[in-house]
Amino acid sequence: MITPPKPADIQHLFSQIVQYDESISPMELDLPNETHDTISLAYGDADPALFPVKPLIAAVDSMLTGNLDITLNYAPAYAGLIELVQERMARLHIPLTRSELMLANGSSQILSLLPQILCDPGDVIIVEGPTFLGAVETFFNCGLTIETIPVREDGMDLDLLESTLIRLTAQGIRAKFIYTIPTFQNPTGSTMPLANRHRLVGLAARFGVIIVEDDAYGDLHFDNPIPPKLIALDPTWVLYVGTFSKILAPGVRMAWACGPAEIIKRLNRFKTEGSNGPFMTRLVAQVSADGWLDKHIAVLNAHYNTKCHAMLNTIAETFPSDVRYNRPLGGFFVYVYLPNDLPVSRLLPAAIANGVSFLPGTTCYADGQGTHEIRLAFSFQSLEKVVEGIRRLGATMHQLRIA
Ligand SMILES: Cc1ncc(COP(=O)(O)O)c(C=O)c1O
Structure with missing residues (x-):
């Protein structure tokens, strides 16, 4: 067995970001x-x-009796999955070119890449309170300064958001992004009405701040129609994050980000694990095809x-x-x-x-x-x-x- 070094002897190895004391994370469960x-x-x-156990077994079976080089060798993401996501987003009035869309291993991966490409330690971001602890913990761990805006039954309190943006601007600070879950929010379940959505994207444009629209639950509506996505209202200032976790299975770890090509390009540069794997991308596309999803x-x-x-x-x-x-x-x-x-x-x-x-x-x-x-x-x-x-x-x- 290897004798572990004393924590104090290796502290100098770590970056400033990971030297934080775990006990201070307020989100710990x-x-x-x-x-x-x-x-x-x-x-x-x-x-x-x-x-969907049976459809998954059938898809895996057909994939493993076909050309194994396109499923099990090094290969790019299956183009059919990208087309499927493009088609689903186009139905929501969000037409996407290839350079505006990226696949990822769960939306968690996208959320963890955001601070790398948008922020330096100490930068200010704005989140809802309460919100998805996984996202905020990631942002917290990257040493970001977090401003919390309360969530009401109709979503983020936009009066408070506006006054916060005004205050930050007066202090010479531009928030790097606003993280929001406008539809069936985690944890409150609240949904932002259309008028508020227009106001929110208007604030983002006025203050030059990117909105990160986390739409993890967006398809899971009960009797009501799905409200328009923020990115459909203003594609310039919104980065949208969608996932197959809630509509297929979290274990497939398949999600997508879409938005301004300059952001997607940089996200792709830091997403180094290699194309999401031909196996999983094909599996998700094959199961979801022909209206099954x-x-x-x-x-x-x-x-x-x-x-x-x-x-x-x-x-x-x-x-x-x-x-x-x-x-x-x-x-x-x-x-x-x-x-x-x-x-x-x-x-x-x-x-x-x-x-x-x-x-x-x-x-x-x-x-x-x-x-x-x-x-x-x-x-x-x-x-x-x-x-x-x-x-x-x-x-x-x-x-x-x-x-
Ligand atoms: C709002 C929200 N975003 C993202 C995620 C993570 O999703 P994924 O499985 O795609 O990483 C969750 C999971 O609970 C969530 O509630």
Whole structure:
């Protein structure tokens, strides 16, 4: 066995960015002892019951009986997948040339490349609060200064965004980008209406700031139509990030970025793992072809809609009446605002003792807010477990009130 060097002896090896002390990350997730009986409503994983196992097996089978050089050797990304993404985006009124589009291993890869090509340590970026912890943790770890703009039921508070941009400009600071999830936001489930979308892209153009539009849940809508994408409203100032994780399977690690060619060119330069692999690109394209993906998305939407409503109905039946919550129109999450006497610090240990867990709101902010907020995912657990989990959580809230 190799004797490891003492941390203090190797500290000088690391870049300034990775010398940060891990304990200061405010987004760290440390759920107390869950057992295998705990119903976790914490994680926004896809529902495994809906993974398209048979179509995937059929596609792999046909790929492995064909020309193996185009699937298993070094080869570029399968052009058919790029065409499929172009076709899907064109339907949303976003026509893309090849130089405006890049594939990646999950949108997480794109989000982690952004600071490399757009920022220097200390640069200011703007994020929603609460937001997707994975993105903000990446930005935080790159030494960026993070300004947080609150999210309301209709998305980012644009009055506050505007005043923040004015303040920064007065200080001689230009924010490098605005990271937003305008549709079925993680974690709040909120969706920005059209008028606000126009105002947001107008602010980006006025202040010369790129918007990063993370549309991870954009296809997962319930009964309502999908609002226009920000990039469809102003392609000049928006970099759009889409993913197959929620509509096919997170494990395929397939996503895309599209937007100004100058940004895509630089993202490509730093994405060095090599063309996303001919195997996975072909697999995703082959499974999704001939309208199959649209039909699959319709199945997902009906399924997630049912689970979301089961969660909302059970919340209405079992939570104390002064607990507020959002009613999402799509996506994976219900976001809950707790009354003063039920902070997460009290609720979480008691909930876990009662066999249910959730994501504390504090993990969704870069600045320690969210002490009275929780995210409940209806995506992963079965319908029965979603209902049972919410019952346990409601009972826990009432118990804490009596105690
Ligand atoms: C808003 C948002 N963006 C991106 C991701 C990561 O997606 P991917 O699997 O494409 O990396 C997630 C995953 O939960 C997410 O919620």
